[in-house]
Amino acid sequence: GDKKAAEPEKVLRVGTEPTFAPFEFQKEGSKSYDGFDMDLARAIGKQMGYKVEIVSMGFDALIPALNSGNIDVVAAGMSINEERQKAVTFSEPYYTSGLIVMVNKDNNEVKSVKDLEGKRIACQIGTTGEKNARNVANAKVTAFNTNDEAVMELKNKGVDAIINDSPVVGYYLAQGGNASMKTVGDIMEAEQYGLAVKKGNDKLAGEINKALAELKKNGEYDKIYKTWFGE
């Protein structure tokens, strides 16, 4: 008889917003997606027997894309919170994070979140950073589509501060950003990142959790962690 045609490879469409190094970013001139989340998503996909396809979009477009079926999973340093849990189903947490304030190095006025009252704050649209910025009394908040634009605005002194995730700010400073910028105050809010799937897709969430647990057990998670965060 005829040879059976090879089964088409199952594809897992993973949505992300790639201006969030070291979790997801594109090296200049490169089309590939790098970072902790990207490696983790590919490892999880492989474990589940899927080929992973990364789909790039604005952060605020990710949850709508899940719900309309354009993507299967969000891997975007997305913090698990009650509001989002109404709209999506999260995996088990995979990374502990938090928010921090970044200012220009020559700013001696803003020493903590409290000093942001009445100040101009940049953030990324749809993020917990934006939510926290909007809670600062009398602040003028500008929400940008990408983190890169928010950082540029701070550099140009169009704003006084940025509120963003502390590991992302830390990475930026360590990569040379510390020549002109610094963090102030303590971590504002502890958050945990989760992978998100369409609300109620417990089957996929379960497969992801199983793969994540396996990667934690077999050392692959630690290997990916070390690649992006060192020890």
Ligand code: GLN
């Ligand atoms: N962790 C933050 C949030 O979930 C920021 C995520 C991001 O900018 N990619 O809103």
